Structures are given as C-alpha cells and as structure tokens.
Amino acid sequence: xxxxxxxxxxxxxxxxxxxxxxxxxxxxxxxxxxxxxxxxxxxxxxxxxxxxxxxxxxxxxxxxxxxxxxxxxxxxxxxxxxxxxxxxxxxxxxxxxxxxxxxxxxxxxxxxxxxxxxxxxxxxxxxxxxxxxxxxxxxxxxxxxxxxxxxxxxxxxxxxxxxxxxxxxxxxxxxxxxxxxxxxxxxxxxxxxxxxxxxxxxxxxxxxxxxxxxxxxxxxxxxxxxxxxxxxxxxxxxxxxxxxxxxxxxxxxxxxxxxxxxxxxxxxxxxxxxxxxxxxxxxxxxxxxxxxxxxxxxxxxxxxxxxxxxxxxxxxxxxxxxxxxx
Numbered sequence: 001x002x003x004x005x006x007x008x009x010x011x012x013x014x015x016x017x018x019x020x021x022x023x024x025x026x027x028x029x030x031x032x033x034x035x036x037x038x039x040x041x042x043x044x045x046x047x048x049x050x051x052x053x054x055x056x057x058x059x060x061x062x063x064x065x066x067x068x069x070x071x072x073x074x075x076x077x078x079x080x081x082x083x084x085x086x087x088x089x090x091x092x093x094x095x096x097x098x099x100x101x102x103x104x105x106x107x108x109x110x111x112x113x114x115x116x117x118x119x120x121x122x123x124x125x126x127x128x129x130x131x132x133x134x135x136x137x138x139x140x141x142x143x144x145x146x147x148x149x150x151x152x153x154x155x156x157x158x159x160x161x162x163x164x165x166x167x168x169x170x171x172x173x174x175x176x177x178x179x180x181x182x183x184x185x186x187x188x189x190x191x192x193x194x195x196x197x198x199x200x201x202x203x204x205x206x207x208x209x210x211x212x213x214x215x216x217x218x219x220x221x222x223x224x225x226x227x228x229x230x231x232x233x234x235x236x237x238x239x240x241x242x243x244x245x246x247x248x249x250x251x252x253x254x255x256x257x258x259x260x261x262x263x264x265x266x267x268x269x270x271x272x273x274x275x276x277x278x279x280x281x282x283x284x285x286x287x288x289x290x291x292x293x294x295x296x297x298x299x300x301x302x303x304x305x306x307x308x309x310x311x312x313x314x315x316x317x318x319x320x321x322x323x324x325x326x
Contacts, residue, residue, distance in 0.1 A: 028225040029119045030249075031126035034177055035271035035310075037286060038263045041278035043307075044082040050266075051075045052316070056172055081309040083276035083286075088117045089303035091294060110302040111289055118287060118306045120248075123225050127249045129310040130271055131179065131223070136318035138166070142252075143323060150187045150325035157193060160215045163256060163319050171316055173258045173268070176218040181251040185211075185222040187325045217256070223249035256319040270317035276307035 054074035061070045090110040097106055133139045140146060140163070147154040167175050180188070188194055189206040198210050212220035230243035257270040275286025287306040294301045312318070 024116065024120075024225055026119060029123045030179060030221050030223050030225070031119075031122045031273070031310075032285075033219070033221055034126075034130070034179060034255075034257065035259045035273055036261065036263045036269060037284065038272045038274045039277040039284040039286075040081070040083065040274050041276075043276050043279065044080065046078045046080050048265075049077045049079055049313070050268075051077075052171070052268075052314075079311070079313070081272075081274040081311055083274050083279075083307045083309045085276070085279065085305060085307050086118065086121060087303060087305045088114050088121075089301050090114050091297065091299040091301050094298045094300075097300070107291065107300070107302065111291075111304075114302055114304040115289060118304050120225070120227060122306060122308065123223075123248050124227065125308075126310060127223070130312065130318075131249050131253060131255055131320075133320050133322050135312050135315065136255075136270075136320045137170075137316040138163075138319040140319070140321040141323050142321065142325065146321075148323065148325055149184065149191065152192060154191070155193060156188060156191060157197075157214055160256070163321075164216060167256070167258075167319060171258070171268075171314075173317065174216070175256045175258045175317075175319065177257050177259055178212065178215060178217045178220045179249070179255040179257075180220065180222045181249050181253045181324070182222060182224055182247050183251040184254055184324050223247065225249070250322070252323055252325050254321040254324050256321075258317045268314045268317060270314055271310065271312050274309045274311065279307055280305070 051074055059070055059072045063069055090113055092106045092110055100106060129135070142148040146159045149156045149159075164175055167173070185208075188211055194206055194211065194214060197214060198206060201210065208220050208222060212218070225248050226245055227248050228243045228245050230239070233239035233242060259269045259271065260267045263269070263272060273286070275284065277284050277286065280286065280288050286308050287304065289302065289304045291300060291302050
C-alpha cells in the first residue's frame with residue numbers, strides 16, 4: 001500500500017459550517033397566526049360574552065312630547081379558561097460538553113430543539129381544537145354540500161363567496177382569515193378557474209396571496225407542518241427508517257373565520273388563545289426558555305415552558321369544510 005495513505009493525511013471530523021438537522025421553520029406553524037393571544041394574570045378566570053342578537057336589533061321608537069325614551073340593553077353570559085403549563089427539557093452533560101468539538105454549539109442546539117418541540121405540540125393542539133368539524137356553527141362537506149374542488153367542474157370562488165355572504169348575514173362580520181389543508185392548496189393551484197383568473201397577473205403563478213384576494217380574505221395560510229411517529233432507536237438511521245410522517249392538519253379541509261388583530265372587550269373573535277403571563281414573568285407570548293444548573297447529574301438543563309388554553313369563543317364566527325378535495 002502506498003505511504004502515506006489518505007487517512008494519514010486527513011482525519012474525518014464533522015465540518016464546522018455544515019450540519020444536517022430536519023428542523024421545521026417556525027413559519028410552518030399556524031397556531032399563533034389565526035386567533036389572538038390574550039395575556040392573563042391568573043391561570044384560570046371568567047370572561048364576558050355578549051349576546052349577538054341584542055347587537056343586531058333596534059328597539060328605537062318615536063318619542064312623544066314629555067315621555068321617556070325607549071329603554072334598551074343587552075344580555076351577557078360568562079365563559080372560562082384554564083391555561084395549562086407545558087414543559088420539556090434537554091440536559092447537556094458535562095462530559096458531553098467537555099468532549100464536544102468546537103463546531104458544536106450545544107446550548108443553541110438544545111434551545112432550538114426544545115423550542116421546536118413546544119411549537120410542534122402547540123400546533124397539534126391547535127388543530128385538534130379548531131381545525132375539525134363539529135366545533136363551528138357552520139360545517140360543509142365536499143361532495144354533499146358542494147362539488148369537491150378537485151373536480152374540474154367545481155367552482156371554489158363561488159362556493160367561498162356564498163359562504164361569506166351567509167357568514168355576513170348571520171354575524172354582521174366578514175371572515176378575514178382562512179386556513180387550507182396542504183392537499184386543498186395543491187388542487188387550488190391547479191384549478192382551471194383560478195389559473196384563468198390570474199393568468200394576466202405579473203407572474204401568472206398561483207400564490208397564497210392571490211388566492212386570498214380571489215377568496216376576499218385578508219390572510220390565508222396553508223398548514224404544512226408535519227409530525228413523525230414511531231419508536232425511539234439508538235441508531236438514528238434505523239429510527240428514521242421506522243418512523244412515519246404526516247401533516248398535522250387535515251390536508252383536505254378548510255377553515256374560514258373572523259378574528260381581530262388583538263383581543264378586545266367589545267369585539268368578538270372566533271377563538272382566543274389565553275396565555276398565563278402572570279406565571280411567565282409578563283411574557284405575553286406565553287413561552288420562555290431557561291438555562292440552569294443540575295449539579296446532582298452534572299449537567300446544564302435547557303428547559304422550555306409554554307402556557308395556553310385554546311378556546312372556541314364564538315362558534316358562529318367559523319366555517320369548517322371537510323372532504324374539500326378527493
């Protein structure tokens with residue numbers, strides 16, 4: 001064998017500027033984009049709900065001389081929240097830290113890992129709470145209430161326009177936010193009616209912004225975040241091979257809703273996320289990351305906490321459509 005060999009000249013080490021981590025971008029998660037966060041001082045409490053019909057009725061009458069005006073008012077009800085605390089941590093052992101090459105930023109990697117865990121958990125809970133049938137006052141099913149949008153003869157723009165018209169009649173508000181499952185967006189991008197309507201735009205390419213304009217909503221999001229399931233195996237390659245992957249959200253569904261940009265005493269919202277900032281030291285986002293010493297196990301702990309309670313507040317301010325595409 002020739003000498004020196006390649007291994008004598010170079011020993012393989014992890015590159016300082018290259019690594020492979022399948023971390024989803026925070027923009028893939030939608031749980032913090034649809035309904036406002038409501039920072040609260042107490043873990044649980046009540047909040048007021050005003051009657052809808054009183055604000056959509058007028059009892060004004062003509063007033064005769066020397067008579068009192070017509071007295072009016074509204075009825076109220078209460079609902080409650082309970083902001084649970086969720087937490088996860090990653091320990092960095094002293095031996096691991098001492099033996100790690102300089103290209104490993106263990107604190108940063110652990111912080112990103114636990115943060116991603118929390119965002120993933122919150123999106124799973126958001127979809128289970130809001131992106132399902134039966135929780136909203138209006139529910140449609142493709143193939144029964146309208147032609148599935150995967151059918152070339154369907155008319156998604158007309159369908160949504162009719163939903164919005166009915167929405168305004170029932171609530172007095174126009175829905176301003178829309179969430180699409182991944183397969184719904186796939187079919188909309190290929191739908192002949194939508195392609196025909198945007199063919200004279202600057203790029204002639206179907207984007208979320210263009211679809212939002214066609215559907216007359218201010219904000220439109222496609223839920224692309226995914227989650228894996230499967231056994232944990234010491235061998236990373238074997239674990240990945242045994243895992244299964246799926247989108248968190250129902251890929252064939254649509255949610256149309258009204259929600260203000262922020263919480264208000266006199267403005268309704270389809271939903272709210274209550275965050276216990278009284279526990280988190282005033283952090284209105286409902287999340288924090290801490291680093292502290294675990295001397296008894298000779299490790300530094302990176303811990304993330306998140307508090308929230310996701311509530312459907314006004315069911316009539318949401319429209320859910322399932323089985324939208326094949």
